[in-house]
Amino acid sequence: MTSEDLALRGVNFLWRRFFNWVAEVGRVTMLLGDTARMLIPGLGSFRLLVQQCHAIGVGSLPLVFVVSLFTGAVAAVQAAYQFSSVVPLKFIGSVILRSVIIELGPVLTALIVGGRVGASIAAELGTMKVTEQIDALRAMAINPVRFLVVPRVVGAIIMLPILTVFADAIGVFGGWVVSVTSVGVSTHTYVTGLKTFYYNKDLFSGLLKAVFFGGIIGTMGCYSGFATEGGAEGVGQATTRAVVASCVLVLISDYVLANVLFRFIFAS
Amino acid sequence: MIQIRGLKKRLGQKQVLDGIDLDIQKGETLVVLGPSGTGKSVLLKHIIGLMQPDSGSIQVDGEEIVGMKEHDLDEMRKRFGMLFQGAALFDSMTVGDNVGLGLREHQRLSDKIVRQRVAERLEWVGLRGVEDMKPASLSGGMRKRAGLARAIAMDPQFILYDEPTTGLDPVMSDVINQLIRGLQRRLGVTSVVVTHDLTSAYTVGDRMAMLYGGKVVFSGTVEDVRTTRDPLMRQFIEGSSEGPIRPV
Numbered sequence: 001m002t003s004e005d006l007a008l009r010g011v012n013f014l015w016r017r018f019f020n021w022v023a024e025v026g027r028v029t030m031l032l033g034d035t036a037r038m039l040i041p042g043l044g045s046f047r048l049l050v051q052q053c054h055a056i057g058v059g060s061l062p063l064v065f066v067v068s069l070f071t072g073a074v075a076a077v078q079a080a081y082q083f084s085s086v087v088p089l090k091f092i093g094s095v096i097l098r099s100v101i102i103e104l105g106p107v108l109t110a111l112i113v114g115g116r117v118g119a120s121i122a123a124e125l126g127t128m129k130v131t132e133q134i135d136a137l138r139a140m141a142i143n144p145v146r147f148l149v150v151p152r153v154v155g156a157i158i159m160l161p162i163l164t165v166f167a168d169a170i171g172v173f174g175g176w177v178v179s180v181t182s183v184g185v186s187t188h189t190y191v192t193g194l195k196t197f198y199y200n201k202d203l204f205s206g207l208l209k210a211v212f213f214g215g216i217i218g219t220m221g222c223y224s225g226f227a228t229e230g231g232a233e234g235v236g237q238a239t240t241r242a243v244v245a246s247c248v249l250v251l252i253s254d255y256v257l258a259n260v261l262f263r264f265i266f267a268s
Numbered sequence: 269m270i271q272i273r274g275l276k277k278r279l280g281q282k283q284v285l286d287g288i289d290l291d292i293q294k295g296e297t298l299v300v301l302g303p304s305g306t307g308k309s310v311l312l313k314h315i316i317g318l319m320q321p322d323s324g325s326i327q328v329d330g331e332e333i334v335g336m337k338e339h340d341l342d343e344m345r346k347r348f349g350m351l352f353q354g355a356a357l358f359d360s361m362t363v364g365d366n367v368g369l370g371l372r373e374h375q376r377l378s379d380k381i382v383r384q385r386v387a388e389r390l391e392w393v394g395l396r397g398v399e400d401m402k403p404a405s406l407s408g409g410m411r412k413r414a415g416l417a418r419a420i421a422m423d424p425q426f427i428l429y430d431e432p433t434t435g436l437d438p439v440m441s442d443v444i445n446q447l448i449r450g451l452q453r454r455l456g457v458t459s460v461v462v463t464h465d466l467t468s469a470y471t472v473g474d475r476m477a478m479l480y481g482g483k484v485v486f487s488g489t490v491e492d493v494r495t496t497r498d499p500l501m502r503q504f505i506e507g508s509s510e511g512p513i514r515p516v
Binding site for chain 1: 316342346373
């Protein structure tokens with residue numbers, strides 16, 4: 001094979017990749033459009049929404065608890081190390097609070113929920129697809145987007161901010177435990193630190209991010225599930241794709257939102 | 269009645285349907301025969317609008333469903349019941365919720381009436397007291413029957429059966445065949461049965477059509493099938509590997 005052939009094949013490969021990617025973005029956008037169109041009828045089935053909120057939110061609580069506790073604890077250890085003889089330890093509470101509510105709480109919660117819930121949504125819908133259950137819904141004149149996608153996407157959008165509030169609280173608590181027991185800061189100092197640099201807009205921006213992350217996780221889980229082809233192998237691939245796509249998109253949108261929120265909206 | 273004209277569908281590299289012409293008369297049961305992979309299930313999915321053809325026409329009681337809007341298709345689908353190959357029961361729901369789903373979604377009936385109807389339809393297919401069970405805990409035959417109960421819950425005018433006896437033992441196959449026959453008599457519905465099970469075809473069918481190479485290569489009454497000299501049909505009913513049908 002000449003180098004020209006090789007170059008041509010390379011260009012061809014990249015072009016096809018790019019084309020597939022654009023097509024995929026288009027299909028996700030179409031699913032989002034369908035979801036928006038089916039939003040009102042979909043919310044009519046309140047029971048389905050509650051079921052999903054329970055599965056997404058309550059089911060994720062133990063995992064979010066453990067991860068947040070240790071995140072706060074590590075934040076305290078790291079802060080104490082980096083402060084050493086440069087910044088007074090009375091600021092430890094401020095640093096933990098702000099890093100947890102702006103960044104660690106929402107992002108880590110989204111990554112965990114993205115892994116847990118994104119995978120389970122993709123596996124469930126993927127199995128429904130390959131066993132013709134989605135076709136059966138359509139054959140019964142039931143719109144699958146209304147019946148399956150709307151409750152999951154809306155459920156994730158509702159539950160992510162709630163889980164984030166929970167994660168924030170547990171993270172700050174974890175930071176307090178370490179600060180008091182091993183860093184040598186009193187509870188009073190820690191709490192004063194918390195209050196000193198607390199701004200509502202920090203908490204608000206974290207929760208707003210969580211809303212977007214919830215939308216991403218729900219949508220990518222449903223999209224991957226619906227796009228499943230083949231049997232068990234296809235379901236496995238759909239699950240992986242949902243988790244990878246959710247996590248990457250959460251991190252990318254985190255960057256975009258950080259710019260929008262802190263450079264424009266809350267810039268002052 | 270259902271009238272299909274010049275139906276063509278290509279999936280990937282394969283021309284699955286290559287100009288299908290079929291008429292299904294009101295109240296009759298048409299059996300669509302053919303070797304595996306000849307597009308029988310694809311044809312069924314076109315009839316209920318789950319797939320759209322590349323070209324051709326499907327008319328249900330004179331109404332064209334090719335190119336119909338999803339909303340109008342849904343109205344059309346409410347007149348259909350479909351039994352899927354693997355029954356396609358929703359495994360997150362109980363059997364009772366499966367059977368009652370269409371009623372709950374489309375008809376404003378009280379919970380009591382829905383439950384009565386569900387119990388009645390389950391009884392028609394010989395299942396009693398399984399409402400609270402999950403589909404996963406049912407046997408293959410029970411699942412098929414539950415799927416059938418779901419298909420007939422809304423009193424359809426048309427029932428589509430995709431391989432109703434595949435994977436069942438001979439006794440259970442006959443139970444299903446008798447049920448199809450019985451429902452036919454009880455409801456007077458128009459049915460399309462896709463199968464490659466000849467015993468089933470002879471039991472339930474009024475007319476038969478054979479699909480091969482994306483086309484209808486034979487169509488006639490059960491008696492025509494028994495006496496035909498058509499080489500494709502003969503090879504299929506004799507179950508021989510020698511002849512014009514080449515295994516895919």
